[in-house]
Amino acid sequence: MTLLRDEGLTVEELAVWRMLQRAQVRITRHLEGELLLAHDxxxxxxxxxxxxxxxxxxxxxxxxxxxxxxxxxxxxxxxxxxxxxxxxxxxxxxxxxxxxxxxxxxxxxxxxxxxxxxTYLRGVRAHFLDSLGPDEIGQVRQLVTRLAGATDAP
Amino acid sequence: MTLLRDEGLTVEELAVWRMLQRAQVRITRHLEGELLLAHDxxxxxxxxxxxxxxxxxxxxxxxxxxxxxxxxxxxxxxxxxxxxxxxxxxxxxxxxxxxxxxxxxxxxxxxxxxxxxxTYLRGVRAHFLDSLGPDEIGQVRQLVTRLAGATDAP
Structure with missing residues (x-):
């Protein structure tokens, strides 16, 4: 807690980051599993x-x-x-x-x-898009555009 | 295009997914680079x-x-x-x-x-949180909670 405060993070902010990682793990594993199973x-x-x-x-x-x-x-x-x-x-x-x-x-x-x-496209639909409401795609687009960082992407 | 339509995706939806991957690559590389440099x-x-x-x-x-x-x-x-x-x-x-x-x-x-x-926390602040507006953390939290999938996470 003290450490978080020292670095200017709240507990909630760190939790959001961890959850984004977790989402990435979940979606990636599903896509990988399906690609391996169907296409090796x-x-x-x-x-x-x-x-x-x-x-x-x-x-x-x-x-x-x-x-x-x-x-x-x-x-x-x-x-x-x-x-x-x-x-x-x-x-x-x-x-x-x-x-x-x-x-x-x-x-x-x-x-x-x-x-x-x-297979890949069905996976993106099932494990990513279907988790979002129909109005949320635009919201996510705005957020990830910012996060993907047009200027300093590797 | 036809393939996308067959699988029920729009071009924009696929682009959002690719951008999320790109954001993950960007943030992860920054964190990794800083951890390697400062702490091997x-x-x-x-x-x-x-x-x-x-x-x-x-x-x-x-x-x-x-x-x-x-x-x-x-x-x-x-x-x-x-x-x-x-x-x-x-x-x-x-x-x-x-x-x-x-x-x-x-x-x-x-x-x-x-x-x-x-080092890690400063990286999360700089490369993730600082890319978001102050009102957006809550928005991101809602979205990633859904995407992280409380029920079927690995």
Whole structure:
């Protein structure tokens, strides 16, 4: 309690933060469980495939990709190793930058993503959106826009 | 677009979910970076130490602990290995249940947690609470209570 006060937090404020973490754990576990069960695809793999699918020429620099998914650079390297072994992603050197390395979605990766996407979308509907009232989506949008921090996002 | 419609999602709803993920990435990275820099302590380790500190007798069954942090059972096992090597946590057999294994916070673990907590709380203030207006905390509390799902949380 004293410590909280020293740092300018109320008990309620800390509880709200913990609850947001808990919500993230709950939703993420549901999505992951369903993707694994139906498609043998971990959520982190799904996220990587879908970020690549949205990128121009279906490719992103490893650094840019790492900035968009919740993985350390070393965790992403291991994941890309695995996806490459499975034929879902390739690595390509960057012509204009000797240090740069791209991850590129393969056709097999795009097909795997397309198979898994209905499961993923149903999960987002069931475990996230359906927990909110119809008027609350706009409220949540405002709040998360602020929290996602357009200016200093990694 | 068609796919979204098939699964009953709007573009805006999916964007809100992606933004929530993005907010989580942003906040988590800031907290992790600050904990590593000042205390050489990853965020997952901080979370484990603090869950143990709050538990009766500063100990939790491995399964209960896994349910409270965003780690797979195997990820938690590796993390507890590391924390045990550093003297911050011990493993103890459960007397009443041969299958059960407890993780127990050591005095060194409690001291390490106490050192890191001001950094953590300042981070929650700076990267989460300060992004919200003063009237919004209550709003967020209502929303995350719903999303954290009191009944089916893991």
């Amino acid at each position: 695809l971990p959520l982190a793999s799904y996220d990587v495939l879908s970020r690549l699918a949205e990128a121009p020429e279906r490719r992103l620099r490893m650094n840019d990709l790492a900035g968009r998914v919740l993985l350390s650079r070393s965790g992403l390297t291991r994941l890309i190793d695995r996806l490459q072994r499975d034929g879902l992603v390739n690595r390509e050197a960057c012509e204009s930058d000797a240090r740069g390395l791209f991850a590129v979605l393969t056709d097999a990766g795009a097909a795997r993503l397309a198979e898994a996407t209905p | 302590l990853p965020l997952a380790s901080y979370d484990v130490l603090s869950r143990l500190a709050e538990a009766p007798e500063r100990r939790l069954r491995m399964n209960d602990l896994a349910g409270r942090v965003l780690l797979s059972r195997s990820g938690l096992t590796r993390l507890i290995d590391r924390l045990q090597r550093d003297g911050l946590v011990n493993r103890e057999a459960c007397e009443s249940d041969a299958r059960g294994l407890f993780a127990v916070l050591t005095d060194a673990g409690a001291a390490r947690l106490a050192e890191a907590t001001p």
